[in-house]
Amino acid sequence: MKRMIWTSLGTLLALSCWGAAPAIAQTASCPIKIGAILPLTGSMGPVGKHIAESAQLAIDTINQGGGIKGCQVQFILRDDQGQPTVGVDAAKYLVEVERVAALSGSVSSGVTLPILTAVAVPSGVPLVSCCSTAATFTTMAAEGRTNGFFFRTLPTLKTQAYATAKVTAERGYKRIAIIYLNTDFGTGMVKDFTKATEKLGGKVVKAVAYNENQPSYRAEVNAAMAEKPDALFLVAFPQDGATMTREWISLGGTQNLVLNNALRSLDYIKLVGAKYLQSAFGMDNASVAGPTVDAFKVAFQKAYNTSPDGPGIYNQYDAIMAIGLAIALAPDLSGKSIRDAMRKFQTEGGTIVGTGPDAFREAIALIKAGKPIRYVGATGPLTFDANGDVSGPALIWTVKGEALAIDRQISLDDMAALFKSID
Amino acid sequence: MTLGIVSYLTFFAVVVTILGIATLGLNLQWGSTGLFNAGIVGFYGIGAYAQAILTAAPRPELLGNFGLPWIVGIVGAMVCSALMAALVGLVTLRLRGDYLAIATFGIATVLQVIALNWDGLTGGSLGMTSIPRPLASLFSDPFAYNVFYLGLTLAAAAIVYVGLERIIRSPWGRVLKAIREDETAAIALGKNAARFRFEAFVLGCTVTGLAGALYVSFIGFVGPFDFLPIITFQIWTMLIVGGSGNNRGALLCSLIVWALWTGSGTLISRIVPAAYQTQGGAIQSILIGLVLVLTLMFKPRGLIGEEPVVSRHAR
Amino acid sequence: MIGQAIADGVLTGAIIALGALGVSLCLQILRFANFAQAELLTFGAYAALTFTGFATAGVSIGPLSFGWQLLVAVALAGIATGAVAVAVDRLVFAHLRRRQAHDLTMVFASFGLALILRNLVLLLWGPDAHYYSQELQIAIEVLPGVRLMPDQVFVLGLALVLVLTLHVFLRFSRLGRAMRAMAESPALARICGIGTEAMVRWAWVASGALAAAAGVFAGLTVQIRPEMGANLLLPILTAAILGGTGSLFGAVVGGLVVGLAENLSALVIPTSYISTVPFILLLLVLWVRPQGLFAPAGGR
Structure with missing residues (x-):
């Protein structure tokens, strides 16, 4: 029995080193x-x-x-x-x-x-x-x-949060509820967004955190809906996001949805149904238009x-x-x-x-x-700054018919001005 | 290149030794006493967080981070795990065995939720970084430090091993086995079964807490996603394959099972086509589950099995 | 606000109750807590998804988001999940029973099986989320401040029918009575000529079918994902214990209590802590009344 164990152990060790073997052969x-x-x-x-x-x-x-x-x-x-x-x-x-x-x-x-x-x-x-x-x-x-x-x-999150707050304010939403993923991403976004929104004259009436892997998100949706907000800012990934959006709309929540960059996916739109997202908008910092x-x-x-x-x-x-x-x-x-x-x-x-x-x-x-x-x-x-971060222009996307559309861009200069007015 | 492999294996050995300590704690509960702890990861996590909160340097946004010496963290971590075990044990240990399983499974879930949400204490989803490593300033080379830390964890494992071996050979340990084998008979002999079970459960969780503390002070980071239920399965597999009731088997199989886990990860990343890589983790988990179930079915005593005689005097 | 929380609580509770019934059956007939029950639920939901995949969820009936095809799929998924449960029993638990393994070894095996089943689902169907119907339902305000979707009302009704059917079956049918006898005392039952293995098989079929129904309902009202069952495991086990391990009626009440407690607690504690509520309930009940709320007299 003992020998068997040592043999299997040796095999396992050999196995874990096996990955390195080809590399040794090359000079x-x-x-x-x-x-x-x-x-x-x-x-x-x-x-x-x-x-x-x-x-x-x-x-x-x-x-x-x-x-x-x-x-x-x-x-x-x-x-x-x-x-x-x-x-x-x-x-x-x-x-x-x-x-x-x-x-x-x-x-x-x-x-x-x-x-x-x-x-x-x-x-x-x-x-x-x-x-x-x-x-x-x-x-x-x-x-x-x-x-x-x-x-x-x-x-960094600031770009997303500030640009989102700016467009939210432009659309005239004053009382905003947020449902956000309880990670550094979500909490960071809420912090920056709240700061910017208050500077721009709006108010975050309720911010509800959600954890991943819950059997249902009904309680979170209800908590946000109780405030009867002008708009819902949803910070989520497509799968949970779709479930919450479905429940939100089913329960009669406003279709003035503000979405984060991760929801800019056809999966999400398909899962929710495009017709409910016609008055939604979202922010993203990727994909500036251009040949590359x-x-x-x-x-x-x-x-x-x-x-x-x-x-x-x-x-x-x-x-x-x-x-x-x-x-x-x-x-x-x-x-x-x-x-x-x-x-x-x-x-x-x-x-x-x-x-x-x-x-x-x-x-x-x-x-x-x-x-x-x-x-x-x-x-x-692509430009890395001293801390290894990049800054970038922002883009506002919407859903037109069944497809994603780009509403407009907020240029680097505009973003810089926005940063200045809020910070 | 060979140095690279040695360096990785050192790192690997530290993790194995730490998991081995956790397995030893579990062995006292399951192997010697027959307690099913389905939330090992919870107690492992308490130890880890306690170590971090006690020893990390103060930061304004965090309640804890007391910046205390390393050894205070280790002791504190063990105490915290013991207290939590006492709470769960008091409620469930006088009841039938599956209730302990359910309650411990629950506590692991709850602790993860608390770790994730109590930002002020635990750093929330980001966790805590820069947790001090003992005597780190004496080493400039990361490899040399890992060798030192391997020595440290091996020493800790040796202490735990010798301690537990003595305990299970003591009269107290023999009562534990008596309870496991035939509770009614043990009670008839005037042994308070609930109390013995309680003590074994708390002691086992204390050891698990120690493992958690050693882990964070090695990695220097603690976060809620380090304490997912899969760790419970991994540690269980280490014990079951090794043979419950046998401490040497537990240690040896920590090595085998962790090698199998990381080895299969490497293997999958090398041989499985990119399109199916995403299912790799699922295959690994199925492997662990199969090892567990098959061992229970066909080799219930594990690879090594329990030593039949525990008393020096009975030999 | 409270009205909505109660309505949602009852709905979640109904789904938890169906899962808890399976756990409770297993506790009575096989005498161990089955950690893999929640994974049967996931499997059932995906099995129904596959069956609807052949025929789509169908033209919707009235206000519901699905047609008769889904109902057929539920039935088929129930059979399929029952078959899986029996197969798992044959492969693993029967072997352990023959060896007269300790009760806890069974719990443990179910723990390992849960991991295997969950990852098999992941392997077979992939990690993505699914719905039975892409079409989204708009809730109807049934009472002031209380909104329900037609699907949810349907789920509640069907859950009730299932529970009643199970009750009638256990109460009046020959097989059901034999199963109850077995739950009371396996040794006596055997003396009376009741085939133990057959009873065990039927217990698995029933808990598999119940799990499949719970899975489809959870998928219908929330979303179908590989982790859906695992996320319900703690509420389900809590409900089974809460109700008293010998009582099917208790499991149903236990499910409702857990569902209501989760949803009502959202009114007073931050929503991110809701998942701790079943555990706190569990500790309370074990501390105050470990035999459960509705344990039969003289139960274990």
């Missing part, structure tokens, strides 16, 4: 490895699935565009299952055993945070997140606790036969592309060099490079020639 640095940790199962699974597809598309773009430094890129995707422990273990494995050059992930700030503090910072590997919005990352970067290894490709954005849309549609309109999809593409360009720009594959190269593809006045394999090939050629470049990606021009 050169080809292929270059990029690791990603995303929630593929668990409550964020439906969101994470499409984000992972987008990451894969970016990797394909890079490889079809000739790869980086003469190497193909190998993409290693791990599932964090929405659990920090699993995410940290995966990150540790990717960094120590697979020796990835850079990491991307995760979605929930609660998972990204321990990956950053327990793996990325101590090991000196850049971490680019598509979706973690917590303000904590900015604070930590400002205090020097990230050593500059953290980047994210979506604007359109090229990405077409490529994604072609690859996966579905629309890329959904939370984090545009941002994840840019996260991987940013890593790819930074590796190409870095003199070597060390984490520090890649980190320092992260801001070298955002040169104002540099040759604009966009999305897709041809654009990537061109970017590599320009880098080889020592020419400055300006990456304009799936989310528009």
Whole structure:
């Protein structure tokens, strides 16, 4: 019996090391490895699935565009299952055993945070997140606790919250109820939105938090409805969001709905029914119009036969592309060099490079020639600030007929003015 | 490259040892006493949060974060888990066995809700970062520190192991087994079964709390999503496969089961096509569930099984 | 506000009650708390979804969002879920019974099975949310401040019919009486020539069918998701204990109490803490009246 145990133990250990074996055989640095940790199962699974597809598309773009430094890129995707422990273990494995050059992930700030503090910072590997919005990352970067290894490709919550508040006020909604997902994302959004709304003359009459994985959301909906608000601001992900919207409308709630960026998905509209969303509007910061954005849309549609309109999809593409360009720009594959190269593809006045394999090939050629470049990606021009954050224009979307429509854009200048008037 | 593997394995071994300690706590409850604790993750979480709240540096937005020394956190974590176990135990232990299972399952759910919602104490959904690691300033290299921490957790595991071995071989431990085997007979011999069960339950949860505290002071972070029910299943599998009632089996199978869990994760990420990756976690969970159920069915004594003789004098 | 909370509480309570009935049956006939009951509920909801997938939910009947096809699907899902429950019993629990395993080993096995079943559903049907009908219903104000959807009224009615049917079956049919005898005393029942294994099988069929109905109702009034059953597990177990483990009537009342308590508590505590309410009820009841509210005289 004992021998059996030791044999099985040995097999298991061999199994867990097996992953590393092919890597040992290669002496050169080809292929270059990029690791990603995303929630593929668990409550964020439906969101994470499409984000992972987008990451894969970016990797394909890079490889079809000739790869980086003469190497193909190998993409290693791990599932964090929405659990920090699993995410940290995966990150540790990717960094120590697979020796990835850079990491991307995760979605929930609660998972990204321990990956950053327990793996990325101590090991000196850049971490680019598509979706973690917590303000904590900015604070930590400002205090020097990230050593500059953290980047994210979506604007902080403030952009979303302020722009939403502005349009809410313009539409004349004075008394607003909020139902929000009880995560850093939801609570942060409510805080900024409330501040902005009060500055703009409105009032948040009730803010109801909801937890994921409840058997029913009736109580939350009732609590918000009791105040008889002019409008409902819903901060949710498509699945729970659809359930709550259905109950809200069924129970006779106002159809003046204000929606967050994650609900800008056809899934959500289909699940609720487009005819109830005709007077709703939402905010998003991804997908500014432009040829590079359109090229990405077409490529994604072609690859996966579905629309890329959904939370984090545009941002994840840019996260991987940013890593790819930074590796190409870095003199070597060390984490520090890649980190320092992260801001070298955002040169104002540099040759604009966009999305897709041809654009990537061109970017590599320009880098080889020592020419400055300006990456304009799936989310528009990408510019990391000192804390690794990006700022971006906002966009207001509505539902026209059965489809998503873009109502208008709030430009960077307008956003800056808005920030000034509220802060 | 080999250094990378060694470094990862060190990290891996620390996690295994910590889970092993939790399994030892559970073994006292199930293996020795026959108590079904379906909410291990709750007590593990209490230990983790208590450690964080007691030792993390003060922050204005948080009530806790007392910045106390590491060892105070460890003791405090064990005390907090023990108190919560006492509360649940007082209500349920005089009743039939499945009630304890349901109540412990409930407490794990409730604690997760509290961790998620009581922002002022727990940091809410974001959790708490920068939880101090003991003697971290002495090490500049993360690898060296992990080796040190592995030593620390191994020492803790050894203390728990030796302590529990002595306890179950003591007269007190023999009463526990007597109750498990035949409660009526034990009561007829004048043993207060409810009290013995209560003590075993609280002691087991204290050990689980210690494991939680060791975990957060290693990772340096605590958050509500670290304490999902799947951890309960994992720790149970470690115990059942190893053989309930056997502490060495519990420790060994912590290693086997965690290797199986992370190993299958790696394997799935390598061999399963991208389109089906999203189902990978489901396959892993089914694997854990199958191991549990199949062991119960075909190898109820586990791989190693319980040692038949517990008294030194009876040998 | 209170009126609406009561109406919603009764509705949630009805669904919980159906689940709790299954747990209670299992506690009586098989004498262990089945943690996998909630997963049968999920399975039932998805099975019905698959059946409606063949024929769509149908042209809606009157104000309801679905047609006769869904009713057929409920029946089929009930049969399918009952079959799954029996199969699980054959594969796992029967084996343990033959070995005369401890009651807690059964609880434990059900705990592991719950994990397997949930993830099988995830594997088979994927993680996305579904509805039986895309069409959204507008609630009708039945009393001032109380709005109900036609589907909900239907669900309440059908739940009531199911409970009454079960009652009549256990009370008057030969099989039902045999099952009750078995619940009272397995040894005596065996002496009287009642086939124990057959009774066990019927208990599984009944709790599977009840679970499927609860699952479809939960899916009809909320949403179909792989975690839907797991999220109802604590309320269901609480309801079963609350009612008294020997009493089917108690399980129904227990379900209603849990449903009402959850919805009424939303008026006084923050909604994010509602999921702790069943647990607090559970501790209270175990502390004050551990035999449950409606335990039969001389129960365990």
